Structure formats: C-alpha cells, structure tokens
Amino acid sequence: MDKENLSVTMIGLGYIGLPTSVLIASKGIRVNGMDINKEVVSSLNHGKIHIVEPDLQSEFSNVLKKDYFRASSIVEDGDVYLIVVPTPFKGNHEPDISFVEKATNSVLDKLKSGDLFIIESTSPVGTTEKMAKFIFSKRPDLVDNLFIAYCPERVLPGNVMYELVNNDRVIGGVDQVSTNKACEFYSMFIEGELHRTTARTAEMCKLTENASRDVQIAFANELSLICDKADINVWELIDLANKHPRVNILQPGAGVGGHCIAVDPYFIASEFPKESQLIAKAREINNYKSFWVAEKIGNEILKFKLENGIDPKVALMGLAFKPNIDDLRESPAKYITQKVMQSQNDIEILVVEPNINDHHVYKLSSYQIAYETADIVAFLVNHKEFSNLKYNPKKIILDFCGVNKK
Ligand code: SAJ
Secondary structure (H helix, E strand, O other): OOHHHOEEEEEOOOOOHHHHHHHHHHOOOEEEEEOOOHHHHHHHHOOOOOOOOOOHHHHHHHHHHOOOEEEEOOOOOOOEEEEOOOOOEOOOOOEOOHHHHHHHHHHOOOOOOOOEEEEOOOOOOOHHHHHHHHHHHHOHHHOOOOEEEEOOOOOOOOOHHHHHHHOOEEEEEOOHHHHHHHHHHHOOOOOOOEEEEEHHHHHHHHHHHHHHHHHHHHHHHHHHHHHHHHOOOHHHHHHHHOOOOOOOOOOOOOOOOOOOOOOHHHHHHHHOOOOOHHHHHHHHHHHHHHHHHHHHHHHHHHHHHHHHOOOOOEEEEOOOOOOOOOOOOOOHHHHHHHHHHHHOOOOOEEEEOOOOOOOOOOOEEOHHHHHHHOOEEEEOOOOHHHHHOOOOOOOEEEEOOOOOOO
C-alpha cells in the first residue's frame, strides 16, 4: 500500500471514527469522513470537533489545515472503507446491527476490485461474515477481489489519542489474504502489535474484553453490598485483599455505565443464553447496584425527615458515566439522579456535574455550593474536583465511589 495514493473513507465520525480519521490523516493519508449528522459535518469542516477528548482538537486542526481530512454527509470514493458506527441494543437486549447494515449498504456502489472493507464497530459474532455475504450477493463481480476484515478498537475515553496508536490490535479477515491486507493497512499508523486471527474470533475478542471487565466490576460491587451489611469499609477491604500477589479486585461504584461495558456483554448473553450464566449475572449485579444506591439515598432522606422533623437538602455529586469525563451515555449516576428526583419531588436536590455547563433536564449547581448547602451528600462519580472538598462531620456523606477512601 502506498500512502501517497491511498484514500480512506470513514463511515461514522463519532468517539472512535473521528480520532481514528485524525490519526490516519496525520500519517499523510487522505481521509474522507462521512457522517449522517449534518451539524457534525459542518462543525468539522469549520474546524471544530464535537466531542471532548484531550489533544484531539489540536491534532484535528493540523490535518484539516494540511487538507488530509474532509467531512461530508455523502459517501466519497476510497480504497479502504472503515465502518465505525454504533451498535446499540434493542429493548430485549439483543444487538441492533442496523447501523452497520446501513453503512455497508451505503458503500456498496463505491466498492471496486482490490478495495479493503473493514468493520470496527463492536459487533455480534458472525456480523463480518454476514456483511461479506450481503456485499457479494449484490456485487458478485467483487468475489475474490475485495478484502474484508474485522478490527475492533480498544481505546479508553479520555486517553484515546495515546491508546489508538499504542494499543495492540486484533485483526481478523474473512480469509487469510484479507487478514494480511488489513494488517498491512493498520501497520501504516498503529505502533502496538497487530495480532492476526479470524473475523469471528476478533468479534468475540472485543466482546470478551468488555464482558471480562464487567464481571470483575460485578465482583467488586457485590463485595460492596456485603460490606454494607457487615459494617466493613469495602475500600479498605479491597486494598488489603489486593496486597495478595495474585489478587487484583477492581473498584465498586454506583453501577456500570457507558456505551461499551454496560452493552457488549448482552451481545454474548443474548446469543448464547444457556452458556453465559456468569456474564448475564454480572450485568444483573451491576444494574442492581444503581438501583440499590438510589434506594439507599431514599432511605437516608426518610431517616433524616423522621429524626429531624424537616426535609433535608440533598446533593447528588456527578452525572457522568465515569470519573473526569463529560459523557452521560448509559450513566448510572444519571439513572440514580432521575430515580431519586422522581421519588422525592418535594425536597431540594442539588445536581452536580463539574464537566458540563448545562443540562437540558437538570439545573446544575457548582460542586462547592452543593456540598456546602446540603445535609446529605451522595457521591456518585469519583471526579477529581470532589477530592478538594473538606470533610465536614455535620453532613451525612454517602460515598458510593470511593471519594473519601484513604
Ligand atoms: N468502573 C467501576 N469500577 C472500576 C472500573 C470501572 O465501577 O474499577 C465503571 C466506570 O465507572 C464506568 C464503567 O465501569 O461506569 C466503564 O468504565 P471503564 O473505564 O471500565 O470502561 P469504558 O467503558 O470507558 O471503556 C471500555 C474499555 N474496555 C476495557 O477496559 C476492557 C476500553 O478499553 C474499550 O475500548 C471501551 O470500553 C470500548 O469502546 O469498548
């Protein structure tokens, strides 16, 4: 593959598609980014990114200036087509691959002999083979002339620009030549190791990584429920248990959120319901933890009312799905806030999220004012700002995420 003459068509310019486009373009490869959201396209072509991610804006400005990237709401010609669109789940927790199907359909007429078609979107096992079948049924002229592969991303929001380059990647083609061709492409901009496998294994590998983390967090969350009953500080317990050379327990929290770990395990469980007992149970435990937190806050409010004869002021600290980001997707803290507000509509509740300025539903308070004003303070997300707050013994502190752990 020759960088100078290569052009990449990126379908989807979201949290992964945009940074990946920027990385590829920064190596001097022309990228045509396509997104169905016209506002995103316009904002990007005017030089402004639409997501919060350290270092992305500056790198984006560089590639735009050098004319290596352009956004469009139509699919442009390319030699490599990358599908980086969402795969949410439906009401019954079954994966919804309709975005991948639509994206594949949208490039169908553009594909030519020798092109490389890659899916990066998290997908249920068999999706890449299914798309290959679909493409070849509509374009029989491409049989044996199109390379098709699956290569999942593994980056952590907040550290995307580093991890995108340095993480190892798993690359699985529908056949050996496709795997090799895709590896050749990724080696142009990835410094981590490239591991070759089949498309099915690569799909399962992505789901396995996130399901594994979900199960581990469920263990920590289950411990937090046990410790609450046993009157043991769970943070101290985990810290001590982790002194064992072969124990490495994760941290409990208000539940598991985001668009990956709270979603991907369902892709395994819905397809293999009999076999995925532990994976399904972990999802249940992590969802239950958020429900439990909301109940716990409700009970504390009731207790305060009974003991003091007045309504407490309550601060709910954090809305994001994890610390130090502005992303509220599938956020346990947002779910808990909603639940507490619904059941306590007669008392003053101060909602805090230091990483965003405005929210369309909640009036946001500054974290310092909320902390000072409230009788009950519930920490839902361990944002770095909260560690600056001075301990006040007069307040009832409900720490669900380890802000005050030693
Ligand atoms: N969480 C805990 N306790 C912990 C760690 C996390 O409760 O000890 C919670 C977080 O607060 C959050 C949720 O889990 O609500 C998920 O956060 P995360 O930081 O574990 O992961 P994500 O969703 O930001 O990113 C994950 C990563 N996957 C793994 O670590 C296996 C990332 O590498 C993937 O690229 C990403 O999913 C994805 O796109 O799939």
